[in-house]
Amino acid sequence: MENEIKKIMDEQFQKEKALKVERYRRLNQFARKGQILFVGSSLMEQFPIDEMQRQIDIPLEIYNRGIGGYVTTELLQNIDACILELEPKYIFINIGTNDISGPEYNKEELLDNYGKILDIVKEKLPDTKVTLLSYYPTNPEFGEKLPYMKEVLGYRSNARIKQANEDVKAFAEERGLEWIYVNDGLMDEKGYLKEEFAIDGMHFFANGYKVILENMLPILKELR
Known part of the structure; x- marks a missing residue:
């Protein structure tokens, strides 16, 4: 019975992710090209950047195409809806925390998928600047x-996140890409995510997210 319930829940989760992709495909028709894109998994999807960017002075708009539960293979499979259709000038990516969140985590597989995503972006959007964000x-x-x-x-674990x-x-440096650390102010004296920031x-x-955005502002304000 428990396995059946888990199966049903997993199937429903997959349907929800597929629906988000379809929503993005339709929404992308109304997006302005040449802007800023945030993309990744739930930690990016839940970033309330639409509201927060109204309170800051930056020259370009920010679109969010994160999808909760996504691993690198899923972003790769749906890269058109999540990235390419928007033709962004700048992309900030936070993807991979779900890859490392299980017993079968494989660093080489994560970096290989990440590389394939970046190769497609480079081929299809050669003038787009890509920045990789630190894991939280x-x-x-x-x-x-x-x-x-x-x-x-x-x-x-924080140890696994630190290593990732x-x-x-190092992977970003090998490819000549920028990787930025945005975690300043998020941790308590134990190195844990501060309780006042954490839902679960x-x-x-x-x-x-306000702390993360403040850490990113010096970069965002310089984009043209």
């Missing part, structure tokens, strides 16, 4: 408060 810290103590989060927070950040940073130990309330 988590708070494992939420695993005790929210038992359903214990397993995923065990895999998505080092790997992706890994997702953020708006005040956490």
